Amino acid sequence: MKILAQKTVKTHIISGFLGAGKTTLLQHLLQQKPEGEIWAILMNEFGQIGVDQQLLPQDSGYEVKELLGGCLCCAGQLPMQIALSRLIQEKQPDRLFIEPTGLGHPAQLLEQLTEPHWQSQIDMRALVTVVDGSRLHDEAFIQQDLFQDQLKAGQIVVVSHADSMNDADQQKLHHFKTDYLTSIQTWLLAEQGNIEISQLDVPHQGIQRKVVPLIQVQKQLPADAEFPVIKQLPYHYVETSNGYTVAGWKFSKRWKFDFYDLLDVLCEQKDWLRIKGIFNTNQGWMTFNFNPEDLNYKSGEESLDNRIEIIIQNTADSDHRDWESFETALLNCRIDQAEINQ
Template sequence: MKFISPKAVPTHIISGFLGAGKTTLLQHLLAQKPEHEVWAILMNEFGQIGVDQQLITKQDGYTVKELLGGCLCCSSQLPMQIALARLLSETKPDRLFIEPTGLGHPTQLLEQLTEPHWQSSLEMRALVIVIDGSRLHDEDWVQQNLYTDQLKAAQIVVLSHIDRMTEADQQAYLALKQEYKTYVQHWIEAEHGRVELGQLDFIQQPLQRKIQPLLRLQKTQLGDAAEQEIKQLPYHYIETAQGFTVAGWKFSKRWQFKFYDLLDLLCAQQDWVRIKGIFNTDQGWKSFNFNPKQFNYKSAEASIDNRIEIICQVQQDWFEFEKQLLACRLDEVS
């Protein structure tokens, strides 16, 4: 199904973790609609009962449509494609806002909406992630994989609930900005969700991440096979942003690694900015959080996978690192 429009519609994804304040932000943005324009909103509820739509005050000039059940980021694309095409054709909006569920992965949604199918219909604006400033002190909260994945997808971060932030939250915010400076271009501190539309109205930069087989597997492939992107584990990716390179690997959670061999390997790395990972080891699940001043590791809850990311500003031999990383495996369970 392809929607034909005389002009591409400026489209904003407003994402963020559960309870971050996405709907409050959206309410303030909608209040800035020029009288002569028509705006549309596509909201995604994970459950079967819509609530957010009821929180958006009804008024002339914009239409709200909810997509219930599942996550439009990662479930079947067909319901989202149909709902979005219908919303565009019925309302012919001048601007579109999409609010995914807080349980979603916005990168996957952005990948869908930047496919050639939609390029004549949608002009994607910078992906916005809303985070709750009053919860930044909660280490267990901010280190959840879904939370960190959303931050890595962000071009703009809106900090909400700033009036409730403690000194610990403020310190955590400064550390967060430093940690994600390779990803986020704009940080906005929003009092009660008040943000000017102009602060968000930037063109989305092209996605530069390519998920590929492990480097050692690519050595055995011929022709274009190594260029094919994959979705299943194990895989690696390398992306660049703002002069930094981020290299990451993900493996099945059933893979187990030798803890001390893994620790020795990570401590031996050079010329990096940040190393973060979580692994199933012979000493239990362990998380690693290295910066040039501190090498921190500790016991952790079981993760959905083994994963590691290394951020650096100089060229590295990633094939050699992967070879040494795989040598730390304790078993051969796939």
């Protein structure tokens, strides 16, 4: 008897802070289910009494499973693993939506579900983060670590309550789009969750960061030598995603730089989309946040290290970018006498 291979289930993680509008979005998406398909929903409530499940369709063709208590995003959540496996095996859905609690960290859940164990069962789609557009002007709200973690995890961001956004909200949204240029593929404005499933039906793309020694150190290694495993500062890294490349450097916080020399080096750069950095300088700790419209720098809090990232758009010439000259210019701004590899 021929055994048919099990189909992989298109799987969407719908994350977002408390009250962002995840369930409203999910309700709208579920209305788009083609006749004859089975769609499944795995929901997670942090408390012991589930409410959201009662707001979703109870009709034939929908399978809803709710996990109560705790957070399915946290590593080692065996109940989530069991519930998800049973849901897929028993119901064999055509599409699956996973809605973590608003207190969850979706990056951890995504990491679990992209492990080899799940690849024969799950066809992971781009992670969706829902944010309340009408609260973007609230600095205390958007500066919360959990809000930031959820936004960073998203590859598609659905901005809910778009019809209630004021000018300050719109301005903050513009800044977010610039800040997350390389990680977030798409921003969608939604009123009452009116997003089409086709807009979210995008494959998940993992971002690989290649962490390597400083370019100066690389040049000292034999041509056929493997790069050493980087376990401490300083180091250089490169990551590519969505048609952009991020080149970054991290140095020890003990290294000190001449502020004006550093500012000159940054201002001399060309063909970049974003420069962000924080440095220990002879003028104190300084942050740099450059975009083509605004070269902003100001005093900042002490950081764990000196760091800088430059974002460029990938072109035929981007592979030949002279990062060595930039690194050399950065290191020439140092005013302390520490050895490079200290």
